[in-house]
Amino acid sequence: MTLSESAIREHYRRAKPVYEALATVTDCPTIGLNDFVGWYIKRDHDDVEAIKAGYPQRGRVARLDRDYDEIHGRLDRTLYAVTTYKTPTAFQRWEPCRYDEAEGTTVWRDEPPTPGYADLRAVPAWGDIDLADDIKPQRGDLNAETQALVERTLDAYIDEYATLYGTRDAVYALDSVGGAYVFGAPEATLPIADHFSDDPDALERVYDEFLDRSNVWLQEAEARVNERVDGAGDVIQPDWVNNKNRQYKPPLSIHADHDAVVTPIATDDVRYELRPFETVDDTLIEQAVRWADDLTRVEHTGCVDSLVATLWPDLYEDHDGWRATLKAWVEAERERERERQRQREAALQRREERLAELDGTLEGRPISPFKEDVYEAVENIDITEIARHYASDAYDTDPNQPRPQFDPCWRHSESGQSCFVDEQANTFGDSKVNAGGGPAKLMALATGIISDADTDLDGEDYWAAVDELRSAGYDIPVWVPEAGSDRVDGGTYDQMPFWAVRKAAVPLEVCPEDAFVDREGENGTYEGFPGYETYSETLEAIEAAGLNHGRDPVTPDEDGADGESESSVESPTSDEPAGDLGRAHLREKNRLLTAKVARLESELEEKSDRIDDLEAEVDRLRTELATVRSERDRLETALKDRESEQKIKQDQESKTNNLSPLDRAKQIIPFDM
Template sequence: MSADSGPSDEAEPIVNDEGEVAGYLCPECDEHCFDEQKALAHCADEPEAQPKAEPAGDARNGLSREDVREHHRRIADSVAPLGALADNPTLAVTDKKGWYITRDNTDPGEEEIGEYPKERRARNFATDYDDVVGGSLERTLYALTSYKRPEAFERWEPARFDEDAGSYEYLNQKPTPSIGDSAAISAWGDVDLADDLKPQRPDLDSDTYATAEATLEAYIDAFADLYGGRDAVYALDSVGGAYIFGAPEATLPITRYYEDDEDARERVLSAFIERTNMYLQDAEARINGRVEGASEVVKPDWANNLNRQYKVPLTIHSDHDAVVTPLDVDDVSYREPTAVADAGDDLLDEVREWCEAFTATEHTEHVDDLVAALWTDEYDKHGDWKAALDAWVSTEREHEEREEQRRQAARERREERREELGGGLEGQPVTPFMQDLYDALDGIDTGDVVKHYASDSWDTGTDASGKTEFDPSWRSSKSGTSCYVDHGENRFGDAGESGGGYAAKAMALGEGIIYDADDDLGGEQWGEAVTALRDAGYDIPIWVPEAGSQDKSGGTYDQMPFWAVRKAAVALGNFPEDGFVAKTSDDGNTYPGFPGSKSYNNALDAIEEAGLEHGRERADESPIHPVYELLDGEDAPDAELHLIPITGKKVQVVIEQNGQREYKETLDRGFWSNGTKRGRVAGRAKNAVSGVEPDALKEAIKDALTKADLESDTDEFEEQMRSPREQDLRDRTVSVICWPAEESAEWVITMRPTADSPESEPQTFTFDNGQLTNADPGHFRSLHTGAFFEKIDIDPEEWANLTSHWLDIQETREREANPRKEAAVEEFLSKVDVMRVWAEEEGFAWESRNGLYKPNYKDDRDAVLIPGRWVQSWLNDNDYGDMSFSKILRDRGLMVGGTKRERIAGRQNRAWPVAASETDHTYESSHRPQDADDDDAPEDLR
């Protein structure tokens, strides 16, 4: 293995929006791994050493290392255009692990002499190709889905190899390009074949290939919608699946526009990656619901990042002697892969053309489409991509500034209190300083407490030397004068019991907390006495120790104690004292707790507003998820398995030890019902808990997941596994009214607005049967955005659960059916019947009222393709524009699939595929351009 590959000694955590670690990045190649140790081991690194001996025979699948390198030398000219986009290079990565060029540090700085004998920089695909191929390539060559500014390849970082750690150490930081180095980025997806199909790739059956083709076609459509046309979409057959890209140059205008504003550039590019990944995840849900078998054949990975790798065209797959080849996005053909031996000159020419097109700068105008799709609210408001991004950047900065101002104000409030003289937090009901409490107690008139709460008779003797005698309430006194209050000392004395004290002790005696004046008052009894004084109306702040303050043992509090949170919530008027409910701790003890997550979080908000540091994490306000204890026994480690709902499709498996998260993996819901999958998860997580044998933990995890499977049909499990966003939609539903009709019912749903919506009143949505039962929630998302001016995320599974809930709570009402839809359908079909339909593309015109007959268009059904513009014009002219007419036709079987963009007669536009069987047209009766020279043709064609 070459010296320019290897893991660092730590993996960078990936943190999600909730502040949780969602995985780790390999320190060399930024590959995502769920486990930190796997991330560290992903790219093994060794010191520069003697070259490995070449294998005597075949290295892998019949190709030696020299065969591989010779192949890559042969394709060099073909892939050369891929190296840079508008003079901005990309990286060359060998076998997923070799990222850097290493050389001797010949001009070390003072701090580098003798310490850092090497220096390293990122590999430049355009200039380092020959050295990379000849020096370290073993099988597969990768490039990145992004292009970098040239200076990213000019940063030589002093380095040294740590023999013990087996990795390079750097004087400053690893020379991997950062987001600020990015000049252009592609939206990208790795549309992999399912794991069980990858090894069979050369021998997949025709049905599987057909499903793969249909699915790829659908994903290409999704990219085309994002970029505003297929001309800006590219695809590669990656052997194990396919790659789909958007034109990288579409983001060039963004980086150029923000050339002098690095902060804005980094914000926008980071958001671009995140939002395109989310866009494609949503597209996957729609496509899986629309393309039969899609989810079983392909498993897309929408995990693009700033340094995401992909196999370059013509490189060799790691497991098959086959090469990566271009896919025609206008006519997807995904069949047997191309063997290395079959990579002839024609294919080399085709690849060069593909690479030249990919790195051309012909599609920069698509930046407008991208911003409109990804920053919809801002674009709709401003109508210009630059203004939209400027507005978004400004909002982000303002939000961060407000947050910093809030934190600074809290810090200043605390500092102001610390500077107050003696009185602590005067006028405040809480304080983090125990001294404030003592000062308040010292300020209470002990005589007043005794007079009102601890004496049967007050002023029973002579007032001498500032003392007042009284008859104590806690014991009998024959003289009635054996107890006194020394007003000068502000304390009382009990001569009969040789005891005495101050206000707190007087109250303790008067309230029966203690019984003798010589008893010590401390601990819980002291607290009860102080509480009694507060209840009596004396002004005593509640002590609530902050995170980081000293506890009684001399240590520090990591966070505000829970008892202090309760006291602060009551003192600040945030929560009623009698509102706490009995909760059970892990050890079986009961304690007073907040009734729910929201009340607990509200208390934390109030504590923050008072300027106190609580150091606590906010509770998840979603339904409590299933938790399973993994290990039994008094001495067994405290380990739990959590099933945390993320979306309707995904769930997180989390293993915690002593409340600390040790393992996390995101999987498809329902995996627990499959014994094999339960075993695989257990196998991957068996090292998560320290002090437990891996095999024992593996069995415990399998047992927990088996229990989840047994509980999965219960109402409680279903409620606990409800995703937060589905629960929010349920909670916001006001009413569901069903209006039955002869052919299709109609549902009117009334919902409250979101908290952030500018709309303040509930709004109604209307669905027909097809829209309500459709697996795709896209229509609902559109309605929601239009009504509340707020986008929502909801996947098909959540949509199915939500609509099921709506049907459960619906109120049925009767009304007469509206025949308007049937009239529209009948009129439309009559227009199609008299329309001129062509058998060949040459006669078809997008601007005319005509059609193109397509035999076997889909699922062995013939279709008449009709220009979408004409259909929309006809709908508007006849006042049918408010109908979801395409859906009406599909529900009646009058269309062969949905509308889609078709390339006909050299142009691409949206067409409506009307079922030919429902019209008067046949292929034989369709017109042909040559009819113009046919005497037997109709007169209008001659």
């Protein structure tokens, strides 16, 4: 990379007409940014309260058109745009901020003013059709066979987009140097924005879902292309992660690793030919302007019907057109949310009733049928303990700050003060990414479950973090859904699910976690109980804990007991002798008890060692106390002797002072001479 700063600056000055043409669809702008980092335009302001709070500037997202000169002025090498086009008001939201020099990031007083899904208007289905990693370095020197394969593969992907949009005319492509970008016509979604213009909630839902569904559909398209084009997967490895603010390199942007520029690809005649930086001329600039004009021209709004029919196929079949389809989908989503809310309220009522039965406390309860009990226990954990002992390389690194600062263990912090704890809210914050959370998220960062504070902690990651908190010694009940409780996917559990029975066995101390065994069921291998008696004892323990499992215990003469596909292997088959089963159970019981005895003996040994250490410490303290007492007694005796001597001397002086002048003279001058 030998390009000079002046050459780069002159290049982007000449290319400005391209970005003017690319910047808007109708009156809807897109974001422009320099070098993947320059999202915002910042200005000084006169908001006294914000300035006093430490936020001397305000900022908003940068528009590719109106802010191009400023973006150009701070460019180092690569210009980026964003795939989606927003409502103009999204670029008018100013928020107080400051720049953290040590961390190299902007810190916002509240939330950063980045546009959301409700701000979207013209939204393309889009993909980053990357070259395989081993081919990227060869770009510009691909052999003829590889280049032909890449071109056939790109043509196949363009075909898939044509299927999605209903016409190849609505598909656009760029050679991104390290691969290619393929777009559907952004204006195809403008009718959706018009249709839901008076319902921002519906608009946000639809655009969010559109991007999710288009990404999934394109992932499926990848499989079709790889099947149709022999060797496609060896040269092309797409990235289907379009979102509300997805960056890409627009036409004539300079690649970060190659002295080459992004150029248009004709979708009706795919040619994959690298354009080195030095070959950029007026003809190429004019070609890029035409491409940008075509992408942003409003002529494919009719493609919305094909998009909805392809991405919502089942609903589309049952409704008359795309409008009715999306309206039905929105209403179904809202009804699902209402039902979930009803379920939450019912669960909350059941939980309150259960708490009343338990005198308002869950302490010491190893299992619970309510997730809220887990959430409450987690949120009650003192986050300062986690920050101090698990999540920091150094804690309270700036005692002058009102909130404890710490050096995070999950990333490098130049200042060592970029994270903080809010003791009142029991949360933490990471100033570098303007994000934070509660005890579970901080433990997830500390243990590597997630690596960035702005990553959402949900699903399996959340429960893994809860397990880490339990491992650290925090008292958190295990969630075990009981019979009659609500399922996540709707409906209720007829009986406690098998995985929950197995999970309950550990905190109820019926079966240690390492005692479960691999078994074969109708759906393959799964982790099961070591014997039918252990399973039945777990059910008894669950009942004793006050939960309804809705299951029958297994007996030796039954083929199955719990109604699950796994259950047939949880119980013995009926043709096995009961005596053998009893002996097998006794052996297993003995093994479990032996393991428990070993664990208790180990704990006893540790505590005995601790007692020995404490007794030795007591002996040392007693010896030291005796020495100190002896020294104290010696000093007290010496003090008494000193006081006695002083008293005798004082008495003598007093006696002398009481003599007459003649007697005192007699003591000095002998008169008998």
